[in-house]
Amino acid sequence: MAKKVQKSLPFEEPLIQLRKKIIELKEYTENAEVDLSAEITSLETRLEKLEIDIYEDMKPWDRVQVARHPNRPTTLDYLPHVFDDFIELHGDRLYGDDEAIVGGIASFQGQPVTVIGHQRGKDTKENVRRNFGMPHPEGYRKALRLMKQAEKFRRPIICLIDTKGAYPGKAAEERGQSEAIARNLVEMAGLEVPVISIVIGEGGSGGALALGVGNHILMLENSTFSVISPEGAASILWKDSALAQTAAEAMKITAPDLLEMGIIERMIPEIRGGAHHDPLKQAALLSEAIEKSLGELNPLDAEALIDQRYNKFKAIGVFTE
Amino acid sequence: MTMIRDIFKRNRERNDPTIPSKAAKDVPEGLMFKCPECKHIVLTKEMAKLQKVCPKCDHHCKMTAHERVESLMDKDSFESIDNHLKSGNPLGFPGYTEKIEADSNKTGLNEAVLTGVGKIDGQPLVAAVMDSHFRMGSMGSVVGEKITRAIELATDKGYPFVIFTASGGARMQEGVLSLMQMAKTSVALKRHSNEGLLFISVLTHPTTGGVSASFASVGDINIAEPKALIGFAGRRVIEQTVREKLPEDFQTAEFLLAHGQLDAVVHRHKMQKTLSSLIKLHTKGAVARG
Numbered sequence: 001m002a003k004k005v006q007k008s009l010p011f012e013e014p015l016i017q018l019r020k021k022i023i024e025l026k027e028y029t030e031n032a033e034v035d036l037s038a039e040i041t042s043l044e045t046r047l048e049k050l051e052i053d054i055y056e057d058m059k060p061w062d063r064v065q066v067a068r069h070p071n072r073p074t075t076l077d078y079l080p081h082v083f084d085d086f087i088e089l090h091g092d093r094l095y096g097d098d099e100a101i102v103g104g105i106a107s108f109q110g111q112p113v114t115v116i117g118h119q120r121g122k123d124t125k126e127n128v129r130r131n132f133g134m135p136h137p138e139g140y141r142k143a144l145r146l147m148k149q150a151e152k153f154r155r156p157i158i159c160l161i162d163t164k165g166a167y168p169g170k171a172a173e174e175r176g177q178s179e180a181i182a183r184n185l186v187e188m189a190g191l192e193v194p195v196i197s198i199v200i201g202e203g204g205s206g207g208a209l210a211l212g213v214g215n216h217i218l219m220l221e222n223s224t225f226s227v228i229s230p231e232g233a234a235s236i237l238w239k240d241s242a243l244a245q246t247a248a249e250a251m252k253i254t255a256p257d258l259l260e261m262g263i264i265e266r267m268i269p270e271i272r273g274g275a276h277h278d279p280l281k282q283a284a285l286l287s288e289a290i291e292k293s294l295g296e297l298n299p300l301d302a303e304a305l306i307d308q309r310y311n312k313f314k315a316i317g318v319f320t321e
Numbered sequence: 322m323t324m325i326r327d328i329f330k331r332n333r334e335r336n337d338p339t340i341p342s343k344a345a346k347d348v349p350e351g352l353m354f355k356c357p358e359c360k361h362i363v364l365t366k367e368m369a370k371l372q373k374v375c376p377k378c379d380h381h382c383k384m385t386a387h388e389r390v391e392s393l394m395d396k397d398s399f400e401s402i403d404n405h406l407k408s409g410n411p412l413g414f415p416g417y418t419e420k421i422e423a424d425s426n427k428t429g430l431n432e433a434v435l436t437g438v439g440k441i442d443g444q445p446l447v448a449a450v451m452d453s454h455f456r457m458g459s460m461g462s463v464v465g466e467k468i469t470r471a472i473e474l475a476t477d478k479g480y481p482f483v484i485f486t487a488s489g490g491a492r493m494q495e496g497v498l499s500l501m502q503m504a505k506t507s508v509a510l511k512r513h514s515n516e517g518l519l520f521i522s523v524l525t526h527p528t529t530g531g532v533s534a535s536f537a538s539v540g541d542i543n544i545a546e547p548k549a550l551i552g553f554a555g556r557r558v559i560e561q562t563v564r565e566k567l568p569e570d571f572q573t574a575e576f577l578l579a580h581g582q583l584d585a586v587v588h589r590h591k592m593q594k595t596l597s598s599l600i601k602l603h604t605k606g607a608v609a610r611g
Contacts, residue, residue, distance in 0.1 A: 166554075168558045170563050176581075178537070178552070178582075186514070205500060206500070206553075209503060228493060237414075257497075263501060310509075313504045317465055
């Protein structure tokens with residue numbers, strides 16, 4: 001089986017070129033018996049410097065690209081490396097099972113937890129089945145059912161957010177997309193167990209927030225959380241979706257932005273260049289962050305948890321009295 | 322092309338003198354009201370008496386927040402709160418502050434929602450009335466904060482909370498802060514609900530996006546005005562994604578009622594009576610429980 005080719009992003013182009021050149025030189029050294037090792041070393045030093053320049057100073061639009069990378073680890077990619085004994089639980093008990101959201105019970109470092117997350121597909125076939133990670137109402141209702149179940153059994157809830165948004169479709173409207181999202185917001189506010197919401201990819205609007213009313217909101221360094229996609233914002237604000245890049249900057253949707261605004265508790269560092277470069281290592285960083293948050297939230301009782309959530313969201317907003 | 326334009330231009334010039342400009346000015350601005358649906362013309366005064374419901378086609382025309390309060394609350398019972406809150410410009414969008422100011426001057430409101438305490442048939446309540454004439458009723462930090470404070474006041478006083486929604490959704494210019502107002506209002510609603518207090522959501526035209534997907538849809542009782550547009554995603558967006566023709570009445574109040582998303586569609590002329598009865602029925606229950 002052919003190894004999956006890492007798809008590169010436009011802003012990484014200089015790196016790709018340089019890497020190619022190094023490989024060419026190395027091949028040349030081997031075949032032509034000309035010693036070019038000095039040149040190779042010099043290029044490798046340059047590559048390292050360039051990597052730092054490019055990856056340490058990622059622009060919002062670069063981060064959007066990384067967040068949307070087809071190889072970016074999804075909920076199901078992280079699950080086996082962060083949790084043990086995951087058992088998937090299906091269905092909302094009302095209409096169906098929406099595969100754009102997966103959920104179930106697992107153990108996190110020995111503690112039983114409920115895990116719920118948006119799920120994109122890895123290929124076209126799976127994407128059709130999972131509706132590109134854009135849930136219908138039954139997805140949100142399944143999530144709520146599992147949260148209520150977690151509350152009954154006093155398990156913390158960990159939500160992984162990764163969606164372009166709730167699905168804008170006819171059936172979704174007929175079955176109450178608005179109500180499903182709204183209900184989750186209100187019910188999550190009252191959950192008597194710790195809730196940790198982690199944005200691992202795209203956090204698209206209400207469809208993301210429906211898993212986002214947590215005691216802690218964490219974001220991977222290259223994830224985004226926004227009221228609308230940069231393309232949508234550009235087309236509404238300037239009637240031109242080509243200005244998405246500008247909108248990505250103006251809308252302040254990256255993890256560092258949300259950290260600065262005080263909306264999220266912490267940012268989870270990413271592997272240089274993005275989580276897809278090393279999903280296993282990224283999973284370890286994710287575990288570390290969950291451990292830290294759980295450590296802070298586990299000691300709180302039901303009332304304290306609800307109050308903490310209340311005060312957290314109550315404080316969000318910019319205005320003058 | 323230019324020829325066509327010239328023809329019209331000539332016509333206009335020729336016609337101009339035949340319309341006595343003085344006569345046009347004889348009808349003071351705002352004296353007449355034209356129904357946006359059937360173009361029927363009514364005296365504005367008459368229309369106000371009809372609570373802006375067209376006498377010919379029964380179209381429920383948009384009301385301002387103040388008109389809404391007047392049509393529902395006992396005379397002089399309403400006292401507004403939090404009129405001093407002012408939006409910031411957190412993302413530094415050029416022209417945003419000016420737009421807010423302009424709409425503020427136009428509507429006499431500090432933001433797209435009017436909140437306060439009032440009475441319906443002598444029964445106290447806290448009300449929030451959104452106004453689509455202010456930035457299309459969109460929800461930014463101040464709208465979220467005013468609604469949250471109104472809910473908190475209702476919780477403190479043990480009053481029912483009634484909201485009239487009219488909104489295009491979250492306000493783009495405040496980015497993710499707008500989105501978070503959905504969560505903020507929700508945590509406040511949960512507290513209100515835990516106290517066993519009544520929350521009635523009245524969805525008016527239009528209620529879409531983030532407002533539809535938060536407080537508007539989670540009343541103990543959800544009612545809507547006839548023909549109001551209510552939905553999560555915009556019709557055009559849906560048509561583009563599903564590539565199929567949507568039914569004529571898609572996302573109307575009647576469509577939602579048929580799909581089990583509403584408790585009732587209530588005519589504006591019966592709104593005051595309906596709300597009064599609903600509050601009364603819940604108050605009695607509360608009294609009987611002690």
